[in-house]
Amino acid sequence: MDDEHIAGQAGRGWTRRGVLAALGAVPAGVLAGCSSGSASASEKTGKAGPTLTVTPANGTARADFATPVTVAVTDGTLASVRVSAADGTTLAGSLNAARTLWTSSAPPYSGTTYTVTAQPEGAAARRTTFTTKAPGATFVGRFTPEAGSTSGVGMPVSIDFTHAVTDRAAVEKAITVTSEPAVEIVGHWFSDTRLDFRPQTYWASGTTVTLGLRLKDVQGADGVYGTQHKDVTFHIGREQISTVDLAAKEMTVRRDGVTTATYPVTGGDAEHTTWSGIMVISERFHQTRMESSTVGLGDEYDIPDVPHAQRLTTSGTFVHGNYWASTGVFGSENTSHGCVGLHDAKGGDDSSVPGYAFYESSMLGDVVIVTNSGERTVTASNGLNGWNLSWAEWRAGSALG
Numbered sequence: 001m002d003d004e005h006i007a008g009q010a011g012r013g014w015t016r017r018g019v020l021a022a023l024g025a026v027p028a029g030v031l032a033g034c035s036s037g038s039a040s041a042s043e044k045t046g047k048a049g050p051t052l053t054v055t056p057a058n059g060t061a062r063a064d065f066a067t068p069v070t071v072a073v074t075d076g077t078l079a080s081v082r083v084s085a086a087d088g089t090t091l092a093g094s095l096n097a098a099r100t101l102w103t104s105s106a107p108p109y110s111g112t113t114y115t116v117t118a119q120p121e122g123a124a125a126r127r128t129t130f131t132t133k134a135p136g137a138t139f140v141g142r143f144t145p146e147a148g149s150t151s152g153v154g155m156p157v158s159i160d161f162t163h164a165v166t167d168r169a170a171v172e173k174a175i176t177v178t179s180e181p182a183v184e185i186v187g188h189w190f191s192d193t194r195l196d197f198r199p200q201t202y203w204a205s206g207t208t209v210t211l212g213l214r215l216k217d218v219q220g221a222d223g224v225y226g227t228q229h230k231d232v233t234f235h236i237g238r239e240q241i242s243t244v245d246l247a248a249k250e251m252t253v254r255r256d257g258v259t260t261a262t263y264p265v266t267g268g269d270a271e272h273t274t275w276s277g278i279m280v281i282s283e284r285f286h287q288t289r290m291e292s293s294t295v296g297l298g299d300e301y302d303i304p305d306v307p308h309a310q311r312l313t314t315s316g317t318f319v320h321g322n323y324w325a326s327t328g329v330f331g332s333e334n335t336s337h338g339c340v341g342l343h344d345a346k347g348g349d350d351s352s353v354p355g356y357a358f359y360e361s362s363m364l365g366d367v368v369i370v371t372n373s374g375e376r377t378v379t380a381s382n383g384l385n386g387w388n389l390s391w392a393e394w395r396a397g398s399a400l401g
Helices: 027-031 168-173 354-361 391-396
Strands: 040-042 051-055 070-076 078-085 093-096 101-104 113-122 126-131 138-139 139-143 156-161 175-180 185-191 194-199 210-215 219-221 225-228 231-237 242-243 250-255 257-265 277-280 285-291 302-311 318-322 340-343 367-371
Touching: 051 113, 051 126, 070 078, 070 113, 078 101, 139 210, 168 175, 168 185, 168 194, 168 219, 175 185, 175 194, 185 391, 210 250, 219 231, 257 354, 302 354, 318 354, 340 354
Parallel strands: 138 225, 242 367, 318 340
Antiparallel strands: 040 051, 051 070, 070 101, 078 113, 093 101, 113 126, 139 156, 156 194, 175 210, 185 194, 210 231, 219 225, 242 250, 250 257, 257 340, 277 367, 285 302, 302 318
């Protein structure tokens, strides 16, 4: 997993790179005859005729990257303007009706050297260069799920930012989440560093989801700018929704609408009730250590080899295998410290037990619904559990209205 993902991790509205929206490319013969412009903001022909003013001025070493590039002409009109970076990409822009002013559609990128080639009608082309300054501080969004992965129908797109965001609208506008088949997808801010996206209901099986990050040079906070410009695609697999009824001490697994398994379980006891509500599997471990001290329960337990553990909340709720309780507990008593336990074998290699079978049938993004636990509904931000908010509540958390 790379540094842009989290374990268990819209644009400025401008088209920055693309074919120039002015009058086509400068003819090769004219470009070959161009000479470098002077360091002044005003580029003159040296004789009567058009006068060009390019902003940023020729030779500028730390140009502002938040302001569009402009080329103005007096005593004439513009035939074409091209603003290109060293990698060959161009900054799109357009002429005004009088063909006396060209303005880029978006500001230039930070830390980039550009060449401006401008040709007045009936005169030789002029060429200038400038370099934009680099931002002083930057941030990235670490996203989940992973690029190219396949997830269950409950998987949201969750983004954790490496710096607190104060301009939420600008950052949310710089991020798009689209799907095929298309559905409405809305963002919801859980904090200044976390933004999740989801549709109104679970994804349909077979959906392809694309996350578009256009954060480069978006100011998320005073003097802090994004750096990412990328697209990430992931896929939605089969639908698996499991319901845990802790009054009946039973889990029912449904795959694509059909019941595929029923398992006896044990949940949280009267002093350590299990969260109720809709939860999404956010991490999976064939075997892991669980210590009570990490969830505020002192030294009540320390189990180094819990098998088939699947995380449901950030605060420490798992559905996992349990080899240390007697088999008679499952289906008859709730005895755990808040997790949902299924009978399992030490080492996690016995395929005949429920803990093994449920783990093998599951994937990240699967939905687990807990009912009759005696506990309130889990907070939507505690894990990937935004489905506990109504659609109206979810939409209210968007910075875009």
